[in-house]
Amino acid sequence: MANWTNLHKLAASVSKEARQITRDREALLLLFAMPLLFVLIMSLAMRDAFREKGGVVLPIIVVDNDRSTVGSSIVDAFSALPAFKVDTAIEGGATDERSVRADVASGKHKFAVIIPEGTDKNARRRIQRQLRFVKGGTDGAPEIRLLADPAMRFDYRNLASTNLNRALQAIENRLLWEEFAALAGMKMTPERRQAAKEILTGNRPFAEVSAEDAAALGRKEAMPTAVQQSVPSWSLFGVFFLVIPLSVAFTKERQAGCLQRLRSMPTPLWVVMAGKAVSYFIINQIQFALMILMGIYAVPLLGGDRFAFGHAPLAVAMMSVAVSLAAVNYGLAAAAYCKTAEQATTFGGASVLIFGALGGIMVPKFLMPPVMQRLSAVSPMSWGLDGYLNIFVRNGTVRDILPQFAGLVCFAVISAAIAALKLRNIQK
Amino acid sequence: MNEAAVDITGLVKSYPGSESPAVAGIDLRVKAGAFFGLLGPNGAGKTTLISMMCGLLRPDAGSLRMAGMDIAARPNEVKQRIGVVPQDIALYPTLTARENLAYFGGMLGLSGARLRERVNWALETARLAQYAGVRVEVLSGGLKRRLSLVIGFIHEPEILLLDEPTVGIDPHSRLFIYESLRAMNAAGMTIIYTSHYMEEVEGLCREIAIIDQGRIIARGSLDDILAGGAGTGAVEIRSGEALPDGTLERITRLPGVRDVERSGKLLRLASDSPMDALPGVLALLRRDGVKVLSLSHGAANLEEVFLTLTGRGLRE
Numbered sequence: 038m039a040n041w042t043n044l045h046k047l048a049a050s051v052s053k054e055a056r057q058i059t060r061d062r063e064a065l066l067l068l069f070a071m072p073l074l075f076v077l078i079m080s081l082a083m084r085d086a087f088r089e090k091g092g093v094v095l096p097i098i099v100v101d102n103d104r105s106t107v108g109s110s111i112v113d114a115f116s117a118l119p120a121f122k123v124d125t126a127i128e129g130g131a132t133d134e135r136s137v138r139a140d141v142a143s144g145k146h147k148f149a150v151i152i153p154e155g156t157d158k159n160a161r162r163r164i165q166r167q168l169r170f171v172k173g174g175t176d177g178a179p180e181i182r183l184l185a186d187p188a189m190r191f192d193y194r195n196l197a198s199t200n201l202n203r204a205l206q207a208i209e210n211r212l213l214w215e216e217f218a219a220l221a222g223m224k225m226t227p228e229r230r231q232a233a234k235e236i237l238t239g240n241r242p243f244a245e246v247s248a249e250d251a252a253a254l255g256r257k258e259a260m261p262t263a264v265q266q267s268v269p270s271w272s273l274f275g276v277f278f279l280v281i282p283l284s285v286a287f288t289k290e291r292q293a294g295c296l297q298r299l300r301s302m303p304t305p306l307w308v309v310m311a312g313k314a315v316s317y318f319i320i321n322q323i324q325f326a327l328m329i330l331m332g333i334y335a336v337p338l339l340g341g342d343r344f345a346f347g348h349a350p351l352a353v354a355m356m357s358v359a360v361s362l363a364a365v366n367y368g369l370a371a372a373a374y375c376k377t378a379e380q381a382t383t384f385g386g387a388s389v390l391i392f393g394a395l396g397g398i399m400v401p402k403f404l405m406p407p408v409m410q411r412l413s414a415v416s417p418m419s420w421g422l423d424g425y426l427n428i429f430v431r432n433g434t435v436r437d438i439l440p441q442f443a444g445l446v447c448f449a450v451i452s453a454a455i456a457a458l459k460l461r462n463i464q465k
Numbered sequence: 466m467n468e469a470a471v472d473i474t475g476l477v478k479s480y481p482g483s484e485s486p487a488v489a490g491i492d493l494r495v496k497a498g499a500f501f502g503l504l505g506p507n508g509a510g511k512t513t514l515i516s517m518m519c520g521l522l523r524p525d526a527g528s529l530r531m532a533g534m535d536i537a538a539r540p541n542e543v544k545q546r547i548g549v550v551p552q553d554i555a556l557y558p559t560l561t562a563r564e565n566l567a568y569f570g571g572m573l574g575l576s577g578a579r580l581r582e583r584v585n586w587a588l589e590t591a592r593l594a595q596y597a598g599v600r601v602e603v604l605s606g607g608l609k610r611r612l613s614l615v616i617g618f619i620h621e622p623e624i625l626l627l628d629e630p631t632v633g634i635d636p637h638s639r640l641f642i643y644e645s646l647r648a649m650n651a652a653g654m655t656i657i658y659t660s661h662y663m664e665e666v667e668g669l670c671r672e673i674a675i676i677d678q679g680r681i682i683a684r685g686s687l688d689d690i691l692a693g694g695a696g697t698g699a700v701e702i703r704s705g706e707a708l709p710d711g712t713l714e715r716i717t718r719l720p721g722v723r724d725v726e727r728s729g730k731l732l733r734l735a736s737d738s739p740m741d742a743l744p745g746v747l748a749l750l751r752r753d754g755v756k757v758l759s760l761s762h763g764a765a766n767l768e769e770v771f772l773t774l775t776g777r778g779l780r781e
């Protein structure tokens with residue numbers, strides 16, 4: 038009998054909370070519009086950062102003051118790469134190094150290769166001496182330079198310099214061949230020169246490697262694309278952001294005296310708390326589902342990658358439940374200790390931002406220095422993100438998320454206990 | 466009906482951080498069916514006392530029985546039998562009047578057809594039927610008070626505790642509240658009514674306790690308390706100009722006058738039998754050419770009783 042009554046009361050509490058939330062426009066914006074926009078923006082903005090070549094095109098200017106085969110070989114090498122667009126519009130002698138440097142420094146050009154006069158001649162002389170086993174003698178020779186826009190990302194700089202060095206290597210190989218031919222008494226006819234060039238460009242190194250996913254946790258299917266990262270990251274953030282509307286509503290309720298009125302009624306405290314927890318939990322699940330749908334349907338429409346849900350729905354559901362329990366109970370605890378709605382907004386907002394920053398929502402954890410990576414273990418959002426990435430990026434299953442699941446549930450239980458302890462004696 | 470609705474002994478409550486207790490040892494017995502007034506100035510401890518009576522605060526010491534039950538031992542059974550109208554309006558602003566009633570009614574254990582019936586009754590009683598579907602945030606203060614009031618007895622409690630339910634509303638709504646409460650009391654509900662307006666306690670309550678600094682300093686029927694104040698036999702005479710020393714001297718020597726005190730144009734006489742002494746005093750004043758502006762005798766209201774008991778006004 039008593040239990041039936043309490044269930045009735047619980048149902049009435051949930052329906053009352055639901056009414057209040059759906060009538061609170063700011064809370065709805067905060068809970069739904071904000072995280073959905075974040076998922077969308079981040080999936081699209083970070084798209085290329087997660088792709089190998091992506092759609093980036095880096096303009097590169099080749100200033101050829103030597104007007105030899107070196108310049109043309111470098112132009113050919115970069116032209117063959119989809120990531121670069123070569124510009125030779127600036128005629129050799131017309132542009133001095135200083136003005137090119139200024140243009141690159143101001144971001145007008147992303148990269149510039151400057152080939153000084155005499156490069157070809159110097160290179161040949163060097164090879165000839167080397168073949169005769171003569172040491173030194175190339176000091177003071179003009180050097181080829183690669184200039185980069187100061188704002189250019191480090192990995193793109195590496196991409197440019199690696200490819201330039203590779204092209205220079207190929208040029209040296211070709212010169213070596215030609216000198217060998219001369220030593221062997223072969224005459225370099227234009228036909229032979231052309232053949233040598235074709236052989237050298239078509240010739241691939243005896244081994245060529247690129248990094249591939251270790252996919253340690255299971256079948257390798259999902260790619261670590263931007264959307265695979267941003268859907269779990271920002272839905273976690275959105276789910277935790279409910280701390281603000283929850284604690285604001287709670288403090289307002291207490292300031293108005295509603296909570297005290299409720300406590301003077303024959304309704305146990307757990308019914309009051311559970312009424313809130315259940316309604317916000319349901320909201321969390323709707324939030325998460327919407328963000329997944331956004332990743333699957335909306336992001337590709339706007340040119341991003343499609344979110345891959347993976348093959349572990351049970352694991353996803355468990356994570357979603359655990360994350361929401363952690364967020365809701367943390368919100369109740371925060372609400373219990375905040376006296377005013379302003380406090381709740383400030384404290385709730387700040388703590389969620391800090392949890393998010395520590396947890397790798399804004400900056401992926403693998404980019405953090407080791408100290409920060411260790412520090413991030415204090416953020417429940419970090420456990421949540423680890424769990425989701427184990428499923429969505431590393432193709433893990435229930436087994437692979439158990440530690441994170443357990444951690445989040447413990448966090449929820451401790452938060453609930455802290456809230457209950459404080460709320461047993463409510464005053465204003 | 467001589468069973469006690471409220472039975473309190475040695476009740477003490479201090480808030481952490483404050484030096485003197487908010488409730489400093491209160492004994493109080495209120496008979497079932499009474500309309501009991503708790504009168505006291507701001508900070509007297511009224512809300513603290515009510516909060517303990519409804520289980521919101523735990524007393525530091527003392528025992529508290531409501532409707533014959535120990536509230537500490539059986540809180541939910543006690544809470545089921547009492548209704549509370551808090552000092553704050555305590556409503557959900559984004560819910561409608563009906564939704565507020567239905568929610569709190571539900572938390573008081575009503576459900577189904579019975580809940581609907583009681584909600585409609587409450588809307589009628591508070592004359593809020595036309596606002597049933599209006600969000601509380603747009604209701605006027607008086608309408609909110611009325612809604613807050615009926616929530617207190619929507620579940621037909623045996624005892625109703627009201628904490629200054631008429632603060633900040635117009636005389637019309639106030640009258641309406643008084644009438645509802647008289648009707649509920651006539652139907653058998655015990656009512657404990659706190660206030661610092663002595664007029665409403667005078668008009669409503671048959672029994673009164675005056676509370677100050679966490680203690681009950683007087684209690685009894687309205688007549689008892691007023692008579693207690695009048696027992697000193699004080700008479701106050703206000704004159705047009707300050708009383709000459711000679712006149713004061715002569716009044717002191719009149720038969721039946723025990724003591725005379727002068728402050729400015731106010732003369733205060735103490736007498737064992739004021740009605741016998743007064744004609745002589747007035748005749749003397751006329752002879753000395755002192756013009757009498759006003760004359761008062763007896764503690765005509767609780768304000769004066771309070772003043773007499775504590776030396777302070779009720780509303781200072």
Ligand SMILES: Nc1ncnc2c1ncn2[C@@H]1O[C@H](COP(=O)(O)OP(=O)(O)OP(=O)(O)O)[C@@H](O)[C@H]1O
Pocket residue numbers: 464465480481483487505506507508509510511512513514552661
């Ligand atoms: N939560 C609290 N914490 C600390 N002190 C409190 C608290 N609530 C009340 N007090 C103090 O306890 C004393 C009694 O307060 P209480 O609210 O019971 O008085 P009251 O008679 O209801 O006054 P009012 O007519 O202003 O409502 C006051 O001195 C008050 O300052």
Ligand SMILES: [Mg+2]
Pocket residue numbers: 511512513552628
């Ligand atoms: Mg009060």
